[in-house]
Amino acid sequence: MRGIGVRENGNMSMTITEKILSRHTDLDEVHPGMLINARVDIALGNDITAPIAIDVFRKSGGKEVFDREKIVLVPDHFAPNKDIESAEQCKIMRDFAREHEITHYFEVGEAGVEHALLPEKGIVLPGDLVVGADSHTCTYGALGAFATGVGSTDLAAAMLTGELWFKVPETMKFVYHGKRRPWVSGKDLILHTIGRIGVDGALYRAMEFTGEAIRELTMADRFTMANMAVEAGGKNGIFIPDEVTEAYVRERAGRKYEFYSSDPDALYHSVIDIDVEKIEPQVAFPHLPSNARGISEAGDVRIDQSIIGSCTNGRIEDLRVAASVLKGRHAAHGFRLIIIPATPAVYRQAMHEGLFDVFLDAGAVISLPTCGPCLGGYMGILAKGERSVATTNRNFVGRMGHPGSEVYLAGPAVAAATAVAGRLAGPEQL
Amino acid sequence: MKFGGRIWKFGDNIDTDAIIPARYLNTWDPQALAAHCMEDADPLFMKKMRPGDILIGGENFGCGSSREHAPIAIKAAGIAGVVAKSFARIFYRNSFNMGLPIFESRELWGLVEDGAEIEIDAGGGVIRIIGGATEPLHIQPVPPFMQELIADGGLMNHIAKGKAK
Numbered sequence: 001m002r003g004i005g006v007r008e009n010g011n012m013s014m015t016i017t018e019k020i021l022s023r024h025t026d027l028d029e030v031h032p033g034m035l036i037n038a039r040v041d042i043a044l045g046n047d048i049t050a051p052i053a054i055d056v057f058r059k060s061g062g063k064e065v066f067d068r069e070k071i072v073l074v075p076d077h078f079a080p081n082k083d084i085e086s087a088e089q090c091k092i093m094r095d096f097a098r099e100h101e102i103t104h105y106f107e108v109g110e111a112g113v114e115h116a117l118l119p120e121k122g123i124v125l126p127g128d129l130v131v132g133a134d135s136h137t138c139t140y141g142a143l144g145a146f147a148t149g150v151g152s153t154d155l156a157a158a159m160l161t162g163e164l165w166f167k168v169p170e171t172m173k174f175v176y177h178g179k180r181r182p183w184v185s186g187k188d189l190i191l192h193t194i195g196r197i198g199v200d201g202a203l204y205r206a207m208e209f210t211g212e213a214i215r216e217l218t219m220a221d222r223f224t225m226a227n228m229a230v231e232a233g234g235k236n237g238i239f240i241p242d243e244v245t246e247a248y249v250r251e252r253a254g255r256k257y258e259f260y261s262s263d264p265d266a267l268y269h270s271v272i273d274i275d276v277e278k279i280e281p282q283v284a285f286p287h288l289p290s291n292a293r294g295i296s297e298a299g300d301v302r303i304d305q306s307i308i309g310s311c312t313n314g315r316i317e318d319l320r321v322a323a324s325v326l327k328g329r330h331a332a333h334g335f336r337l338i339i340i341p342a343t344p345a346v347y348r349q350a351m352h353e354g355l356f357d358v359f360l361d362a363g364a365v366i367s368l369p370t371c372g373p374c375l376g377g378y379m380g381i382l383a384k385g386e387r388s389v390a391t392t393n394r395n396f397v398g399r400m401g402h403p404g405s406e407v408y409l410a411g412p413a414v415a416a417a418t419a420v421a422g423r424l425a426g427p428e429q430l
Numbered sequence: 431m432k433f434g435g436r437i438w439k440f441g442d443n444i445d446t447d448a449i450i451p452a453r454y455l456n457t458w459d460p461q462a463l464a465a466h467c468m469e470d471a472d473p474l475f476m477k478k479m480r481p482g483d484i485l486i487g488g489e490n491f492g493c494g495s496s497r498e499h500a501p502i503a504i505k506a507a508g509i510a511g512v513v514a515k516s517f518a519r520i521f522y523r524n525s526f527n528m529g530l531p532i533f534e535s536r537e538l539w540g541l542v543e544d545g546a547e548i549e550i551d552a553g554g555g556v557i558r559i560i561g562g563a564t565e566p567l568h569i570q571p572v573p574p575f576m577q578e579l580i581a582d583g584g585l586m587n588h589i590a591k592g593k594a595k
Contacts, residue, residue, distance in 0.1 A: 048499075083456060151496055153524065154524075200490035230494075233490060397448060398451050399452070401453075
């Protein structure tokens with residue numbers, strides 16, 4: 001390990017992001033702007049990105065992976081295989097996993113949406129340094145880990161050497177004050193935040209989420225927020241682990257983990273205060289996640305479809321919220337309501353709790369765990385001119401189908417209420 | 431490295447779904463991806479462009495997904511390089527890792543329109559607008575480590591060279 005940059009003198013204090021990065025080098029401290037080589041605890045790929053990484057790995061003469069227990073391969077994007085080409089891509093990953101006896105390869109049936117699956121299985125833990133060839137790898141920051149998305153070539157390098165270069169990011173601190181209003185979730189907080197700073201408001205930087213409103217959030221809400229750090233351009237989103245984190249990881253962890261926190265006098269790029277009491281359920285209009293506004297200001301927008309699922313909002317807590325809105329109600333005539341539990345465990349739990357009955361009574365279809373429609377893959381693609389509300393994370397042009405279609409981002413409460421109303425609506429407007 | 435070309439100008443926040451829509455990611459064959467390069471930003475782009483042309487972007491070029499298919503599609507389409515006001519970080523990393531020349535200039539975007547010709551002198555750190563009255567524009571300098579990556583021919587070659595030492 002070596003520091004490639006110039007070390008600044010002075011303040012020895014560090015943010016949680018800086019601490020985790022430094023502990024993965026042989027350096028006592030790191031500071032924003034330094035280029036470092038750091039050891040990687042977990043390297044992740046999926047059926048879209050891993051095939052390229054495997055190709056690069058082989059062409060670079062790679063024979064052995066650095067550690068077969070630290071590589072995770074999940075077919076989730078176009079799996080179960082949606083067409084012949086997708087089947088070929090999944091096969092490349094499966095064959096590689098067998099050849100290298102990768103511990104954490106998840107076949108269809110065990111697999112789910114990767115960023116819901118890895119924390120659930122205890123594969124990523126507090127204090128870890130995680131890289132994934134998927135931009136929403138930043139989700140694991142909810143655990144108090146440094147986690148960031150990289151490309152396939154970076155994944156190939158990590159699989160080969162167990163190390164990767166990083167530029168230590170500056171940190172923006174977000175302090176959430178006050179109590180949440182009814183139906184306001186982590187999704188609403190993060191959409192509001194992105195709306196405030198813009199889709200490049202945290203470009204290259206760490207986003208540290210703190211404040212009394214954050215401490216009250218469930219792990220599911222924290223995953224949702226960290227998940228969307230990349231939608232503000234952030235390198236990582238991160239939470240200071242606490243008793244909520246401990247309760248989540250204690251029974252899942254199969255190895256040691258470490259809680260880090262930011263020093264009181266750590267240096268930040270900026271500190272942004274957010275009054276949570278003023279935030280109502282949000283909806284982000286096409287075609288940027290930053291086009292967020294309160295549901296009461298949404299106007300009369302007719303919607304054709306609702307997707308409830310994804311690495312952002314496909315956890316059991318999200319499905320419970322959706323079910324609480326949908327109980328005793330039915331989706332509007334001609335409306336398509338698609339529920340996608342993110343993992344097999346979420347699927348089973350939802351079934352045991354009777355949520356499937358609520359969904360089916362509401363006229364929903366329940367999909368197998370997959371990323372599917374979020375990125376325009378399958379299982380709910382939009383035709384020209386159609387509109388979907390979705391609990392996913394991106395509403396770019398063509399994201400969920402035809403370039404002339406539209407995606408409105410929201411939390412599960414708004415996505416469920418919209419299904420009932422047939423137009424953009426929150427639970428309190430039903 | 432010095433090269434010139436005709437430019438195509440795009441706005442802020444050109445995301446990777448615009449560069450190569452996810453619906454085409456069931457392959458990573460460079461030519462198959464190139465056929466749809468920039469499709470959702472400009473459906474006629476591949477009909478209009480010629481190999482050697484240069485893309486100009488505003489803020490946050492390449493935001494969104496980590497897909498390396500985006501720089502692969504741009505490279506395979508024959509685009510010689512990308513100049514933007516700023517780049518999203520994963521796209522930035524991917525481009526260096528794969529050897530797609532990208533440059534940051536805050537000024538260029540406001541001084542050129544589609545069809546203009548520019549010359550990029552990477553070594554000299556400047557961009558010239560051919561036939562333009564303005565002085566050469568300075569490119570945002572690249573950290574020495576990133577220059578090493580380019581000189582070594584991308585990340586994997588850089589690692590191989592390090593091991594050979």
